[in-house]
Amino acid sequence: SMEGADLGDLFSEILGRRGGGGGGGGGGGFGGFSQKGADVRAKLEIDLEDTIHGAKKRIAFSDGRTIDVTIPKGAEEGQTLRLKGQGSPGRSGPGDAFIELVVRPHAIFRREGDALVMDLPVTIPDAVLGGKVEARTPDGAVTLTVPKGANSGQSLRLKGRGLSDSRGKRGDLLARIVLMLPEKPDAELEAFAERWRKERPYTPKKK
Known part of the structure; x- marks a missing residue:
């Protein structure tokens, strides 16, 4: 029938284009997708x-x-x-x-899991007596309060100053205290430490 002939021609044309034949068929049809x-x-x-x-x-x-x-x-x-x-x-x-x-x-901040962490250098007097320390955050400098009797490894939490999640919500920044001795030897400090070691020895607690 006429319909059968039309379908046959259609399939021949499609197969010809797929196979790369069919004369001018390469510029369109299935070949165009490539x-x-x-x-x-x-x-x-x-x-x-x-x-x-x-x-x-x-x-x-x-x-x-x-x-x-x-x-x-x-x-x-x-x-x-x-x-x-x-x-x-x-x-x-x-x-x-x-x-x-x-x-x-980054020179100051590092990522630990989902937390943003930084080291916070603290002098011995500020660690023993407490004090105010300026610290840099991703949003600018802030002043932190170091508690009396602070130790290395202790962290001060700054809420909303840390990393962002995919919705833009900010986490916290942890400022980890690092005790710093004077850059140059100090005779008075050494004499005090020597006296303290003799009179009041103590063993640091293991975590």
């Missing part, structure tokens, strides 16, 4: 503060193109951002760009 542009991949270095506050960065590709990348709050080391349509151009549309984030090590 003409999408290639995906591109790149690594982007960011600062710890960028993962906390969010940021916009510009990245350049080897072909001379540049694109702007939005760093979301709560971004993490090794996270890959997919930018649709930002890959190489193609006949049926561009590919995508995949940007892997690399967080630079």
